Amino acid sequence: MSLKNLLKNERVAFILEDLEKRYPNPPIPLDHKDPYTLLVAVLLSAQCTDERVNQVTPKLWQLADNPFDMALKDVEDIQAIIRPCGLSPQKSKAIKRLSEILVTEHNGVVPEDMALLETLPGVGHKTAGVVMAQAFGVPSFPVDTHIHRLAQRWGLTNGKNVEQTEKDLKRLFPKERWNDLHLQIIYYGREFCTARGCHGLVCPICTTCYPNRKHPKVIKKP
Incomplete structure (x- = not known):
């Protein structure tokens, strides 16, 4: 039967x-210390394993771990570090540009708003949802x-x-x-x-x- x-x-x-x-x-699989480092880590995880991202981000945070510092870095320097994550040309440009936008439009603070997050370069619906859930505790x-x-x-x-x-x-x-x-x-x-x-x-x-x-x-x- x-x-x-x-x-x-x-x-x-x-x-x-x-x-x-x-x-x-x-546990949250991506190592981070605040909403900004989580946002960048999630962006890097596109078509890349969390393990690889966690191997790369410590060196990236040494370069810059906040939007004010990251906005001043050269794209080439960012790309050299994140290359193992794949899609590094696009991701490095997105990291620099979103950092600039956070500084100029949001006082360096990651917005706790799904729609605003989705307007940032390299941040799609899934990435925004992860940040809302894991950084801000908003049901997503x-x-x-x-x-x-x-x-x-x-x-x-x-x-x-x-x-x-x-x-x-x-x-x-x-x-x-x-x-x-x-x-x-x-x-x-x-x-x-x-x-x-x-x-x-x-x-x-x-x-x-x-x-x-x-x-x-x-x-x-x-």
């Missing part, structure tokens, strides 16, 4: 409970490609794009859990439900939610 696949509300309840047990106090649910993948495997979204996935997850999960869930799902994906290691058939959450699943879950890429 085969087990039944869980209904969506059952999946949501199980995922909340399971992730809270596994990662009760999920930034969705990257990894969360997008797991949300599809767990039947929580139809997977059209990361924007739709974010809306679906915000609808399903309580607002007070969004910030922790964002991190918990990332940590779970790295440990159990990797891009090539699960396909919806192997990890504890996938097999509990879909015990009858016989074929790999085809993921719609954003």
Whole structure:
């Protein structure tokens, strides 16, 4: 006798409970000391691992760890340090320019405002969401490609794009859990439900939610 696949509300309840047990106090993976250094670290993490960013940022903070000092540095000097993170020409220009804007328009303070953050060079919706959640504690649910993948495997979204996935997850999960869930799902994906290691058939959450699943879950890429 085969087990039944869980209904969506059952999946949501199980995922909340399971992730809270596994990662009760999920740490912020990017090393930082204030909203500005977090903003730059998140910008650097685009198409780069958090581990690599954490290896690079100590040297970058030696060059400049605040917008006033960073705005005065040459793009070439910034790029030389962040090159291991990839996309260094674009990222170095963005770091210098956003630092200049923070100084001239925000008195050197990272704005606690999603819309204003998204106007800064190199800062997209996901980056702004991470800063709002992790620097300011404002409920946010930034969705990257990894969360997008797991949300599809767990039947929580139809997977059209990361924007739709974010809306679906915000609808399903309580607002007070969004910030922790964002991190918990990332940590779970790295440990159990990797891009090539699960396909919806192997990890504890996938097999509990879909015990009858016989074929790999085809993921719609954003």
